[in-house]
Amino acid sequence: MNHANLPYRPCAGIMLLNAQGKVFVGQRIDTTLEAWQMPQGGIDDGEDAETAAIRELGEETGIPPDKVALLAVAPQELYYDLPEDMIGKVWKGKYRGQAQRWFLYxxxxxxxDIDITTKHQEFRAWSWIDPADLPGVIVPFKRDLYQQVLAAFADHLPPR
Structure with missing residues (x-):
């Protein structure tokens, strides 16, 4: 089946850095994989990407807006495609992947201040990790995307 004509789902992602330069990651509740990810989620109709990012951060981590400060915005949208076997199973089959706007906070x-047991809980565990370790802990189909996020924010991250 050709999914090339399906659109990308508009999405916002957050790379959250603590004072030690580590990045917040959560382990998804809806998978048995050992995969971790940064907070992210869909942009609602009429919502701007940064508003969506802050809303998703609150929904997924319990962190209120006054506990974060914007450091940088990725200069362009970043994309990933779902693996063939997942297209049609997620997002009601309407999308082939995501077009993401990334924000560094x-x-x-x-x-x-972190409480992942939110109303719409998405993570079963969370951790702070070195930014360089991100590509190794994400699901393989998002690895390139995470390398692009790291490149976009390289000037703000601790040297490797």
Missing amino acids: RFLGDDA
Whole structure:
């Protein structure tokens, strides 16, 4: 089946850095994979990408907007395609992948401000990891995307 004519789902992603330069990752609740990911989610109709990013951060981590500060915005949208066997199973089969706007935020709070047991819980565990470790912990089909996110924010990340 040709999915090339399906659109990309508009999405916002957040790379959240703590004071030590580590990145927030969560382990998805809806998979048995050992995969971790940064907070992300769909942009609602009429919503701008940064508003969506802050909303998703709250929905997924419990972190309120006053506990983060914007550091940078990726200069362009980044894309990923779903693997063939997942197209049609997620997002009601309407999309072939995601077009993501990425935002880099500094976390101003402390770990007690993080609560993943939110109303629409998406993560079963969370951690702070080195940015360089991100591509190794994400599902393989998003690895290139995460390398692009790292490249977009390289000037703000600790040297490798």
